[in-house]
Amino acid sequence: MNIGQASAASGVSAKMLRYYEEIGLLPKAARTGAGYRVYSTKDVNTLRFIRRARDLGLSIERIKLLVGLWQDRERSSADVKRVATEHVAELDAKILELTAMRDTLQELADACHGDHRPDCPILHDLEGGGRSPEHRGTVTKDVPRGKGAAAGLPAECHAD
Amino acid sequence: MNIGQASAASGVSAKMLRYYEEIGLLPKAARTGAGYRVYSTKDVNTLRFIRRARDLGLSIERIKLLVGLWQDRERSSADVKRVATEHVAELDAKILELTAMRDTLQELADACHGDHRPDCPILHDLEGGGRSPEHRGTVTKDVPRGKGAAAGLPAECHAD
DNA sequence: CCTTGACCCTCCCATGGTGGGAAGCCCCAT
DNA sequence: ATGGGGCTTCCCACCATGGGAGGGTCAAGG
Incomplete structure (x- = not known):
């Protein structure tokens, strides 16, 4: 072939x-x-x-493991299950992360009139934690990407 | 600065x-x-x-749009909302996809004894649509990545 | 004045999977 | 023998980010 x-x-x-x-x-x-x-x-x-x-x-790495186990008559199903379970955990984490983003953004979109006027809570939020910061805090998971080095500077906002 | x-x-x-x-x-x-x-x-x-x-x-592309709108006093909030809504839709799609993966894998893991013996429904499923194919069909979304060109060949399975 | 250390510059490479494409060889059918 | 399709290798692109090399700059202290 x-x-x-x-x-x-x-x-x-x-x-x-x-x-x-x-x-x-x-x-x-x-x-x-x-x-x-x-x-x-x-x-x-x-x-x-x-x-x-x-x-x-x-991932390819995990598939390598699984293929190895698949071709190993001596494998224990526990090893296979572990690989699967680890992946489920990662999927769960990712789903949680995306869901938090989705919910925050959906809330903001719901609060936006969506008309011809420029006033918009979405931009307001992005601009500086607009609506009550604890609100954002509850919904948005602090994803470990930004290393949170954000220092001082009074939020004067508005770039225009 | x-x-x-x-x-x-x-x-x-x-x-x-x-x-x-x-x-x-x-x-x-x-x-x-x-x-x-x-x-x-x-x-x-x-x-x-x-x-x-x-x-x-x-995405960076969408952020470019938002920054542009942010700095535009003439913007309409509808434009901003549209960008946000598009992103929410993409997040939803991704979440659905990941959730389908997660559910399938979790089911398989649940069905796996996880002991020292080699018998494992996870491998059995990966091997060839193992447990009733319509079952897999309901849970696993056919994600549009593989172009589904999978042709014939009787499933003889087992590579060992 | 000179050294030291922290900072900045540009440029290259790697990630993870996947697709696109060019240049060139091979095989089969007409 | 010619054409078309398939195969080969090699390079590039994505997306957003980090790492590092090699070299210039600045400020503080001796």
Whole structure:
């Protein structure tokens, strides 16, 4: 089977097939005399496994672990479960983070008239924690991206 | 104000300050004779605006729009609201996607004994749509990443 | 005046997965 | 033998961010 056929049969793009090989997620494919990669049915099964795992949002690193476990008859299901559970925890964290953003923004949008006038609580909030700061505090999770070095400076606001 | 002070006062890293300038999110900063960037209080306000917008997950492109509207006295709040609403829609889509992943994976993990034995429904599912395919169909949203070109090949499974 | 240390500059690289595309070789059918 | 489609490698782009090298600058203290 050529790379194109393996791609069509697995739902993984040829580009990704080469990439997965390069990063060691797949073993190096055998080659024809002309240098074409050759795949077996077994390879396609592995690829489908990988694709399903990607569909569940698993990182390549974790998929490497899972493929290893999958091919290990001596594995313990506890190891597999742990990998899955870790990913669930990360998904939960991400969902929480996005939900907090969503809720804050939705509230602001709800409070915005959305008419031709310039007055807008969304901008007001972005400008300087507009509506009661404790309100923002409850909704917006303090995502650990900004290192919170924000120092003094009186909020004089308004850039125009 | 130097870049370090502007960074500390706004919570945006110096690295990002330079980057935002490069991509045109910020106007080119004035320079001292030695080439040091100089920032004003007004710049810091803009930076805080940007940082808050990033905290809400807005993309740089959308922040460019918002900053433009913010500085436009003639803006209509409808324009601002539209940008916010679009972002809320994207957040909702992402949350739905992640939640579907999470639920599927959680179900699989729940069904997994997690003991020393190798038998594991998680691997079984990844292997080939294991437990009743319509079940997977209901939970896992068909995220539009794989182009669904998955063709034939009988699922013989098991790569070991 | 000179050193020291903190700060700033530009430029390059890496991340994580994925797609796009160019230049060039190969295979099959007409 | 020619054309078209498939394969190869290599480079670039995304998005937003951090790290670091190599070199200039500034302020304080000796």
